[in-house]
Amino acid sequence: MNVRSQVSMVFHLDKCIGCHTCSVACKNIWTDRKGAEYMWWNNVETKPGTGYPTAWEDQDKYKGGWERKGDGIEVRAVGKLRGALTVFHNPNLPTIDDYYEPFTYTYEDLIDSPEGSDQPVAKPISMITGNPMEIEAGPNWDDDLGGSAVYAANDPNLASMSEEDRESIFEIQKLVFFYLPRMCNHCLNPTCVAACPSGALYKRGEDGIVLINQERCRAWRFCVTACPYKKTYFNWGTGKSEKCILCYPRLESGQAPACFHSCVGRIRYLGMMLYDADMVEEIASIEDPKELVAAQRRMLLDPFDPEVIAGAAKNGIGPDVIKSAQASPVKKFVSDWGLALPLHAEHRTLPMLFYVPPLLPVLAKVTDNGYDTSMDAFLGALDQSRLPIEYMASLFGAGNEGVVRYALRKQQAIRMHRRMITVGDIDASEVEYALAEADCTPEQADAIYRLTTLASHEDRFVIPPMHREEAIELLGDETPLEAKGAGVGFRRGPERGA
Numbered sequence: 001m002n003v004r005s006q007v008s009m010v011f012h013l014d015k016c017i018g019c020h021t022c023s024v025a026c027k028n029i030w031t032d033r034k035g036a037e038y039m040w041w042n043n044v045e046t047k048p049g050t051g052y053p054t055a056w057e058d059q060d061k062y063k064g065g066w067e068r069k070g071d072g073i074e075v076r077a078v079g080k081l082r083g084a085l086t087v088f089h090n091p092n093l094p095t096i097d098d099y100y101e102p103f104t105y106t107y108e109d110l111i112d113s114p115e116g117s118d119q120p121v122a123k124p125i126s127m128i129t130g131n132p133m134e135i136e137a138g139p140n141w142d143d144d145l146g147g148s149a150v151y152a153a154n155d156p157n158l159a160s161m162s163e164e165d166r167e168s169i170f171e172i173q174k175l176v177f178f179y180l181p182r183m184c185n186h187c188l189n190p191t192c193v194a195a196c197p198s199g200a201l202y203k204r205g206e207d208g209i210v211l212i213n214q215e216r217c218r219a220w221r222f223c224v225t226a227c228p229y230k231k232t233y234f235n236w237g238t239g240k241s242e243k244c245i246l247c248y249p250r251l252e253s254g255q256a257p258a259c260f261h262s263c264v265g266r267i268r269y270l271g272m273m274l275y276d277a278d279m280v281e282e283i284a285s286i287e288d289p290k291e292l293v294a295a296q297r298r299m300l301l302d303p304f305d306p307e308v309i310a311g312a313a314k315n316g317i318g319p320d321v322i323k324s325a326q327a328s329p330v331k332k333f334v335s336d337w338g339l340a341l342p343l344h345a346e347h348r349t350l351p352m353l354f355y356v357p358p359l360l361p362v363l364a365k366v367t368d369n370g371y372d373t374s375m376d377a378f379l380g381a382l383d384q385s386r387l388p389i390e391y392m393a394s395l396f397g398a399g400n401e402g403v404v405r406y407a408l409r410k411q412q413a414i415r416m417h418r419r420m421i422t423v424g425d426i427d428a429s430e431v432e433y434a435l436a437e438a439d440c441t442p443e444q445a446d447a448i449y450r451l452t453t454l455a456s457h458e459d460r461f462v463i464p465p466m467h468r469e470e471a472i473e474l475l476g477d478e479t480p481l482e483a484k485g486a487g488v489g490f491r492r493g494p495e496r497g498a
Contacts, residue, residue: 002277003301003311005321006188006208006352007246007270007464008330009260010340011181012452013358014411015267018179020044020140022259022268026183029258030245035237037102037127040139041244042183042259048155048169048391049146049177052139053098056230057156057344063092064228065191065347066284073285073348077225078195092225100137102127128236146177157394165388176386178358180395181267183259184231184244185343185351186210188275188299189284192243195226200241206467207272208352209246217241228347252468256461266455271328272321272464273352274301274308280350289346290400296342296350300335303328316470324464329451330354337448338439339407341396357396357404359411382408406439410448413438417445 026042045051059065063077077092105122113120126133142151149170152158158166169176186203190210193201200216201223203209212223212232217240223232224241232243247257255261260268279299286295301308303325312322325331333340333356340354382389382405392408393401413434420426435445451459 001301001307001311003274003308003315003317004208004277005206005312005317005325005464006273006275007186007251008273008328008334008352008354010269010330010333010354010356012267012269012356013178013180014356014360015265015452016044016179016181016358017265018044018046018143019264021262021264022181023139025258025262026244029247031242033237034127035235036233036242038096038099039233039235039242041231041233041242042181044140044143044179044181046143046146046151046177047180047395048152048158049142050151050154051146051180051182053094053230054137055098055154055156056094059228059347061092062094062225062228062230064226064230065344065349066189068285068287068348071285072281075191075195075226078222090221090225093221094224094230096128097137100139100141101133103133103135103138144177148175152177157391160390160394160399161388165390169387178360178387180355182229182231182343183353184210184246185229185349185353186244186246188277188350188352189280189348191226191228191347191349192223192232195222196220197222204248206470207248207251207464209248210243211245211248212241212243214238214240214242228344228349229351248466251463252466254463256457256463260461266460269329269333269451269455269460271330271462272325273328273330273334274303274312274317274322274325275299276301284348284350289348289398292345292348292398293341293400293403296345297335297338299350300331302335303331318465318467320465321467324462327462329455329460329462332447332451337410337444338403339410339448341403341407343396344398346398355396356411357392357407359408359415382412410438410440413440414445414448417442418449 022042023040023044027040030041031039040052043052051057055061059076065076066073067076103124104127105124107122109120110122124133124135125131145151152169186209188208190201190203193203193210197220198216198218200213200218202211202213204211219234219239219241221234221241224230224234232241234241250257256270260270276299283292283295283299286292303309303322309322313319330340334354339356341357342351342354345351389401389404392404393399397404413431416426416431416434420428420431435442
């Protein structure tokens with residue numbers, strides 16, 4: 001057993017209101033500069049919808065993630081032969097049109113235009129070429145319209161659904177959508193790291209954060225292709241790739257990442273998880289993708305287990321880090337309660353950002369006349385929900401409906417339990433039966449309710465001691481200062497003399 005520590009995250013989708021405060025906070029801190037205008041390290045998408053970049057989930061187009069070959073796995077997009085063939089032309093890279101061409105407006109025209117009979121206007125111009133342009137896309141372009149036929153029809157997750165179910169989503173009286181905030185998953189088996197020819201991408205040993213060393217990056221851009229979530233971006237100004245760094249300078253000072261701290265809906269949780277690094281290859285190589293969610297949970301270790309504690313100490317993981325892992329809210333959602341699931345586990349990257357699937361779209365039964373929101377519908381079968389289970393399983397279960405159904409059923413039982421307490425219009429026997437069917441006790445239901453609804457800042461963010469000073473000491477006193485950092489000091493582009 002090779003015990004490692006990993007900073008991990010949970011997003012509770014039933015609480016996301018789509019305000020994009022997280023995106024703006026990240027944008028203002030990390031990508032508010034030339035060459036990074038189109039980068040959204042944190043973005044919020046509407047599902048069903050195509051997302052950002054457009055149709056990022058379509059791996060037939062982008063070739064991201066790992067694919068199983070024989071008894072093992074290989075990077076889908078890059079290999080010795082494929083890498084040589086795509087050095088000068090990579091057809092699987094997203095183009096600027098898949099994102100959007102960054103633009104601004106000629107605001108000076110509003111002030112400097114000569115006097116005339118018409119009101120001056122600020123015209124859009126490209127931030128890349130400086131030429132006038134027609135705006136055809138932008139950040140959150142399909143926001144709140146993702147569930148419409150305009151965008152939802154192109155959602156790759158709909159492929160697993162019947163034609164009848166797909167049509168029911170597009171009927172306006174049955175239209176439903178939810179928000180999906182996304183950022184780098186800081187995976188245990190990151191394809192971006194494996195695909196980088198120059199070794200610029202690496203995973204920090206002390207906390208598992210995946211970073212790009214700007215000094216070593218040579219702009220191959222294989223990392224952009226290889227990431228199935230398209231969370232590595234190429235800065236056209238500096239000629240370097242960039243990605244989410246999980247605000248590690250904030251974590252090292254005991255603060256939550258900017259997007260976590262600013263979240264209005266309080267949907268975000270952060271904590272340390274322990275895992276067995278010796279199991280990574282075995283778990284990622286499992287033949288049936290539907291088994292990946294349960295298998296990934298198996299490799300997450302119990303921080304209360306004496307054997308795990310001894311193994312952690314052997315690898316230099318201090319008792320204060322183990323203590324934070326024991327109090328981790330992520331451990332509760334993922335391992336203890338089985339509520340949080342990885343996004344698209346079938347890519348075999350073993351992502352460490354987990355999602356509590358939204359129950360809100362399933363609070364009504366689909367009927368011939370629209371949907372029924374009565375109490376009978378609230379207590380009804382999940383299979384008659386407004387958003388089909390097949391769709392949710394494609395997103396969060398690698399096609400396994402069982403793990404999604406388990407999470408939704410438990411959430412539904414908890415709501416019944418709380419309604420019985422606060423409103424009193426549900427019979428106690430019904431609640432008892434629902435909790436038993438959901439593998440949930442009243443005590444666990446109360447604990448989930450408290451962490452979901454009443455949690456304080458300290459409950460949601462159990463930030464472990466980073467012990468960065470120990471990692472730096474291991475490099476030795478003669479190591480250049482820039483190598484002692486994480487290597488993400490963003491540089492000016494060559495056109496500006498740096």
